[in-house]
Amino acid sequence: MTLEERIARLEAEADIRRLKARYLNACDKKDAKGMSGCFTPDAVIEFPLVNVKAGPKELEETFTELAVKTPIVDQHQGHNAEITVIDENNAKGVWHLAYTLYDPRSGIFRLLSAFYEDHYVRTPQGWLMSYSRNDARAVVDGKLEAGSVTANWIQL
Numbered sequence: 001m002t003l004e005e006r007i008a009r010l011e012a013e014a015d016i017r018r019l020k021a022r023y024l025n026a027c028d029k030k031d032a033k034g035m036s037g038c039f040t041p042d043a044v045i046e047f048p049l050v051n052v053k054a055g056p057k058e059l060e061e062t063f064t065e066l067a068v069k070t071p072i073v074d075q076h077q078g079h080n081a082e083i084t085v086i087d088e089n090n091a092k093g094v095w096h097l098a099y100t101l102y103d104p105r106s107g108i109f110r111l112l113s114a115f116y117e118d119h120y121v122r123t124p125q126g127w128l129m130s131y132s133r134n135d136a137r138a139v140v141d142g143k144l145e146a147g148s149v150t151a152n153w154i155q156l
Helices: 003-028 032-036 056-068
Strands: 039-047 052-054 073-087 090-103 108-123 126-143
Touching: 003 032, 003 073, 003 090, 003 108, 003 126, 032 056, 039 056, 052 056
Parallel strands: 039 126
Antiparallel strands: 039 052, 073 090, 090 108, 108 126
16 A cells, blocks of 8 residues: 555544544434434434434434433443445444443433444545444443442542
């Protein structure tokens, strides 16, 4: 590979990392339009754990009902990215997702470990996801009740 090709590959990887960060941050901010804007209009999104197979518009509608219109607090943390740039316009990625959810109405919480499999395409608007699948690896569900959780500082 030439130096220019190597630089282009590194720039593509950096752009894709920013895209995934934008997507995860939009989820946490309950920004449904920002979240769905990370996908191509014809993207396929599969989240088997919550029985979702949809396009970006349908995902935006589902997300609005399940998250935006509720007091649920959650966080999405993407780690351990393995990005493979196939050519100047196509790439694939695998990410580990560490996810937590808390619903203050019921005290229910969820800890989730999952893997994203993504396909990316370069568009005139930059890199976007054309496919995303999230497969759960481990799920811990529970309920927080008064006095059931304590936290202490550890002295170093």
